Amino acid sequence: MSKFEHKVPLFPPGPLKKEMLLSLRDIALDGQGFRYREHTDGIVAGCRLIEDGMRIGVGEGMVKHAGRLYRLRGEALLPYEPTDEWAVIKLRFAPKSPHSEYDHHEASLTLEAGTDEKPDEMELGRFKLKRGSRLRTEYEGFRDMATEYDTAILIHVRQAAPGADTLSPAITTHFAREAYSSAGGNQLDAAFCTACLSTGEAVARELIGRYACARLGLEYREMGNAELHGALAEILDLITGQSRDGKGTGQRGGVLLID
Numbered sequence: 688m689s690k691f692e693h694k695v696p697l698f699p700p701g702p703l704k705k706e707m708l709l710s711l712r713d714i715a716l717d718g719q720g721f722r723y724r725e726h727t728d729g730i731v732a733g734c735r736l737i738e739d740g741m742r743i744g745v746g747e748g749m750v751k752h753a754g755r756l757y758r759l760r761g762e763a764l765l766p767y768e769p770t771d772e773w774a775v776i777k778l779r780f781a782p783k784s785p786h787s788e789y790d791h792h793e794a795s796l797t798l799e800a801g802t803d804e805k806p807d808e809m810e811l812g813r814f815k816l817k818r819g820s821r822l823r824t825e826y827e828g829f830r831d832m833a834t835e836y837d838t839a840i841l842i843h844v845r846q847a848a849p850g851a852d853t854l855s856p857a858i859t860t861h862f863a864r865e866a867y868s869s870a871g872g873n874q875l876d877a878a879f880c881t882a883c884l885s886t887g888e889a890v891a892r893e894l895i896g897r898y899a900c901a902r903l904g905l906e907y908r909e910m911g912n913a914e915l916h917g918a919l920a921e922i923l924d925l926i927t928g929q930s931r932d933g934k935g936t937g938q939r940g941g942v943l944l945i946d
Contacts, residue, residue, distance in 0.1 A: 728752050729809070729847035730855070734759070736776070736812045736839050738824045743767050743776060743839070744796060745811055751847050752780050752809060755792055763796045769816040773802050778809045802843075814839050829865050830920050832858060833913075842916045846889045853892040854915060859883040862919050869927045875902060876926060895919070 723731055733748020744764035750757050757778075767774060777797050784791040794809075804810055816822050820837040833842060845852040863883035870876040879898045883890055892915075899918035900907045902925070910918065 723751060725849040726751055726847040727852045729845035729852040731847045734811055736824050737762060738822050739764060741766060757794055765796055765798045767798055769818040771817055772800055773813055773815050775799055775802055775813045776811045780807045810844055812839050812841055829862050829923050833916060842912050848889045848891055851892045853889050854912060856887060856889050859890045866923055866926050
């Protein structure tokens with residue numbers, strides 16, 4: 688009969704037994720495996736974009752690919768040059784390395800022209816840098832996160848989450864911080880901003896999509912990352928009273944949004 692177990696080695700004085708080492712392995716693997724079992728492939732945690740003197744890369748973090756968790760300790764940086772064309776920071780996953788003592792998979796950071804992504808690759812960010820300009824990884828506002836030139840863009844990055852990958856927490860957190868001060872008495876805005884800020888972790892794609900459609904008076908439908916960011920930008924204009932259609936806070940295209 689199957690049974691639940693709690694098993695931690697005590698390490699009494701003397702030689703280490705094989706069973707103790709196996710228990711340590713199982714504790715680490717089982718803990719991570721259960722926590723992220725339902726997550727899709729993508730960035731699980733960390734991997735913040737870093738720019739340092741014409742070098743671009745990511746900070747420490749964890750990603751999931753093909754059901755396996757990969758951990759980066761420290762930073763990984765690559766040199767770059769302005770080309771006026773798209774450059775994408777990627778992880779490229781290598782085939783399993785032969786080793787008699789452990790199961791070894793690894794991935795390396797690459798910087799490539801073009802935006803195509805192969806099955807053994809994962810985007811961590813992209814940019815298009817003009818000659819003579821400096822690449823920015825900080826943003827002046829929410830819409831600035833989609834600026835085409837001279838800006839590191841996170842919109843197309845897949846953030847791992849249960850069921851479906853989603854937007855980077857950097858995007859939803861940035862939206863919530865800008866929106867919260869102007870949300871007023873709109874309970875829908877307040878609830879969504881709270882969800883974005885409460886844990887600092889990824890917000891489910893469906894929640895973002897349902898909020899965006901409800902706030903804009905649209906029937907719910909699935910949207911890609913760029914469309915979700917665009918919808919949130921439009922909502923932020925409504926919240927702050929800067930709607931581009933001139934309708935002001937709470938309105939879009941003649942539809943009154945009730946608080």
